[in-house]
Amino acid sequence: MTGEPPAAVIATPSPAPAPTTAAPQPTSPMPRLDCASLSEALAETAGGDRGHDPQEVAHLESCLRCRVEQFRYRHLMQALSRLRDTPVPTDPRLESQILVYLDRHGTRWAWDARPRLAAKVAAGAAAAAGLIAFTARHRRIAKLAS
Amino acid sequence: MTAASRGILRVVDSDAAEAERNADARSESQSAKDTAQLVELSKSGDREAFDRLVRVTHRDAYALALRLTGNAEDARDVVQDAYLRAYKGIDRFRGDAQFSTWLYRIVANCSNTHLSRRQRQRHDTLSIHTELIDTRPEHDPALQGDRAELRVRLDEAIRKLPERLRSVVVLRDVYDLPHEAIAAELGISVTAAKVRLHRARRRLREQVLPMPGEVPRP
Numbered sequence: 515m516t517g518e519p520p521a522a523v524i525a526t527p528s529p530a531p532a533p534t535t536a537a538p539q540p541t542s543p544m545p546r547l548d549c550a551s552l553s554e555a556l557a558e559t560a561g562g563d564r565g566h567d568p569q570e571v572a573h574l575e576s577c578l579r580c581r582v583e584q585f586r587y588r589h590l591m592q593a594l595s596r597l598r599d600t601p602v603p604t605d606p607r608l609e610s611q612i613l614v615y616l617d618r619h620g621t622r623w624a625w626d627a628r629p630r631l632a633a634k635v636a637a638g639a640a641a642a643a644g645l646i647a648f649t650a651r652h653r654r655i656a657k658l659a660s
Numbered sequence: 661m662t663a664a665s666r667g668i669l670r671v672v673d674s675d676a677a678e679a680e681r682n683a684d685a686r687s688e689s690q691s692a693k694d695t696a697q698l699v700e701l702s703k704s705g706d707r708e709a710f711d712r713l714v715r716v717t718h719r720d721a722y723a724l725a726l727r728l729t730g731n732a733e734d735a736r737d738v739v740q741d742a743y744l745r746a747y748k749g750i751d752r753f754r755g756d757a758q759f760s761t762w763l764y765r766i767v768a769n770c771s772n773t774h775l776s777r778r779q780r781q782r783h784d785t786l787s788i789h790t791e792l793i794d795t796r797p798e799h800d801p802a803l804q805g806d807r808a809e810l811r812v813r814l815d816e817a818i819r820k821l822p823e824r825l826r827s828v829v830v831l832r833d834v835y836d837l838p839h840e841a842i843a844a845e846l847g848i849s850v851t852a853a854k855v856r857l858h859r860a861r862r863r864l865r866e867q868v869l870p871m872p873g874e875v876p877r878p
C-alpha cells in the first residue's frame with residue numbers, strides 16, 4: 515500500500531490547541547474540531563451521503579492522523595462494495611429445498627384458488643338454504659289452504 | 661522478446677480484454693432481459709417460470725441472507741421464507757425497480773423478522789466471538805496483506821457485529837439499498853438507520869483497519 519504517511523507520523527495526532535484565554539479570537543471565528551469529532555464525521559461521510567463541512571476540511575488539511583483515518587475509511591468502503599460480487603459457499607441442495615418449500619406452502623391452489631373455492635362453497639350453501647326455506651314456506655301455505 | 665512484439669502483445673491483450681468486457685456487458689443485459697421475462701411469466705401464474713427465477717437468483721439471495729444472519733442455517737430459513745413471500749407477492753412487483761433489489765428488500769425484511777425471534781440465542785453467540793477478537797495480536801493490516809485477506813477479515817468482522825449494526829451496513833454499503841428502503845424493511849426511522857450505519861462503519865474500520873495504538877472496541 516502506498517500513499518500513507520509513515521507510522522511514526524501517524525502515531526502523533528495533532529489535537530486542537532487548548533485556549534489560552536477566554537477572550538474571543540477575531541482571526542479564527544470557527545472553533546477548531548478535535549480528532550474525535552472528526553473521526554465521527556469520517557464514518558458519516560465515508561459513504562458519500564454528505565461531504566465535509568469547512569471546519570472538517572480545515573482539520574483534515576492540518577491533521578495527518580485524521581487524513582490517515584480517512585484513507586482507511588475509503589479502503590474499507592471499497593472492500594465493502596466488492597463483497598457483493600464475492601460468492602459465498604452455497605449448499606447445492608438449496609435450490610431444491612426452496613422449491614420443495616414453495617410446493618408445500620406456496621402453491622397457486624393454496625393461495626389463489628382457496629378463496630375462490632371458499633366463495634363457491636358459501637354460494638352453494640346459501641342457495642341450498644334458500645331452497646329449503648322456499649320448500650318449507652310452500653308446504654306451510656299448502657297446509658293452510660287445505 | 662523485442663519491444664515491437666511486446667507492443668503487439670499489449671495490443672492483443674487490450675483487444676481481448678475489451679472483447680471480454682463487451683461480452684460481459686452483453687451477457688449482463690441478456691440476463692436482465694431473461695429475468696424480466698421470467699418475472700412477467702411468473703406474474704401470469706407460470707410456476708415453472710418462478711422456479712427458473714429461483715434457479716438464477718437464489719445464490720445472490722442466499723449470500724445476502726448469510727451476511728445478514730451470520731450463519732448458514734438461519735440464512736436457508738430466511739431465503740425459503742423470502743421466496744415464498746416473493747411468490748405470493750409477485751403481482752405487486754412493478755417493473756420500474758430491478759427484481760434483485762425487490763428480492764433483497766424481502767430478504768432483509770424476512771431476516772429481520774427471523775432474527776428478532778432468535779435475538780436472545782444470538783446474543784450469547786456474539787459474546788463468545790467478541791472474547792475471541794480481544795485475544796488477537798495487535799497488527800496494522802492496512803499496510804500489509806492482499807485483497808483476499810482483507811475480504812476474509814472483513815467478512816469475519818461483519819459476522820461479529822451486533823445484528824442491528826450488521827444489517828444496516830450490509831444493506832447500505834454492500835448491497836447499495838437506499839436509507840429509506842433499509843429503514844422501512846427493518847421497521848426503524850431513517851435517522852436510526854443512519855446512526856447505526858455510522859456506528860457499524862466505525863466498528864468495522866477499527867476491527868479491520870485499526871489506527872496505530874487503537875484498541876478495537878468489543
Ligand SMILES: [Zn+2]
Pocket residue numbers: 527528548549552573577578579580
Ligand atoms: Zn485530527
